[in-house]
Amino acid sequence: MDRVKTFVEGFDEALGGGIPRGSVVLVAGTPGTMKTALTFSILYENVKAGSRALYISLEESQEDLRASMTELGMAGLEDMELYILDIGRIRLEHKDEELAKNWLDVLQKYIEQRVRVNGFDLIAVDSLEALYSLSRIDNPRRELFHFFGFLRSLNATSLLISEVPSGSAGGFGRYDEEFLADGILHLKQAPIGDTDVQLRIRCVKMRRSKHEHGDFALVRTGDKFQITRVISK
Numbered sequence: 001m002d003r004v005k006t007f008v009e010g011f012d013e014a015l016g017g018g019i020p021r022g023s024v025v026l027v028a029g030t031p032g033t034m035k036t037a038l039t040f041s042i043l044y045e046n047v048k049a050g051s052r053a054l055y056i057s058l059e060e061s062q063e064d065l066r067a068s069m070t071e072l073g074m075a076g077l078e079d080m081e082l083y084i085l086d087i088g089r090i091r092l093e094h095k096d097e098e099l100a101k102n103w104l105d106v107l108q109k110y111i112e113q114r115v116r117v118n119g120f121d122l123i124a125v126d127s128l129e130a131l132y133s134l135s136r137i138d139n140p141r142r143e144l145f146h147f148f149g150f151l152r153s154l155n156a157t158s159l160l161i162s163e164v165p166s167g168s169a170g171g172f173g174r175y176d177e178e179f180l181a182d183g184i185l186h187l188k189q190a191p192i193g194d195t196d197v198q199l200r201i202r203c204v205k206m207r208r209s210k211h212e213h214g215d216f217a218l219v220r221t222g223d224k225f226q227i228t229r230v231i232s233k
């Protein structure tokens with residue numbers, strides 16, 4: 001099967017080779033668990049390997065995003081087939097229209113057109129919660145079913161960032177995304193003793209894959225992400 005590599009050292013093997021192409025995958029995690037950095041890096045590394053990618057940022061500006069990803073060691077962003085759509089800027093430029101628009105519809109039309117014209121094969125949305133806050137969703141399960149179905153109908157793999165409130169009882173999305181998604185990657189900060197935390201990643205589910213289910217420590221060293229096994233006593 002054709003798979004999209006995460007290029008996180010060690011993790012693609014744990015996923016059974018990578019993410020099946022065409023999947024809709026949630027990247028879920030509490031604040032500051034590197035959801036943005038990891039997702040962006042998956043796009044970045046794939047673009048270096050020949051993909052064309054669209055990163056849709058709903059709240060972080062293109063400039064801020066580029067700057068922080070460059071700081072993390074992702075060089076040459078200006079000259080790559082990695083297109084950043086900065087919805088924040090469009091919103092600021094069209095303040096009056098903001099409330100009138102249903103961004104779930106707007107985004108769907110935009111993605112459809114751009115995938116047709118530019119041939120993007122990787123799409124990221126950062127984040128679903130920001131998208132919901134701009135959309136009127138009357139029947140979440142039905143509307144998200146159609147949105148996920150739309151993403152699946154594209155010839156692209158989608159990564160959707162899902163913000164999990166810290167201290168929440170569980171769940172990887174506000175509505176029923178966890179059931180609609182083909183895969184879930186969960187990022188969390190695990191307490192180590194009384195004073196420390198360790199960033200961890202876990203593949204909760206990945207349809208069509210025989211993957212590992214356990215936690216791995218996730219670290220960014222130099223210009224790459226890698227995982228190491230967590231040994232519990």
Ligand SMILES: Nc1ncnc2c1ncn2[C@@H]1O[C@H](COP(=O)(O)OP(=O)(O)OP(=O)(O)O)[C@@H](O)[C@H]1O
Binds near residue numbers: 032219220221
């Ligand atoms: N090399 C590194 N190793 C570990 N953590 C780092 C490194 N560089 C930056 N960070 C941390 O990563 C965090 C930010 O990552 P990122 O913005 O991707 O997280 P996020 O989950 O998207 O956050 P938010 O919930 O605000 O959207 C910051 O807390 C930053 O200090």
Ligand SMILES: [Mg+2]
Binds near residue numbers: 035036037126
């Ligand atoms: Mg983020």
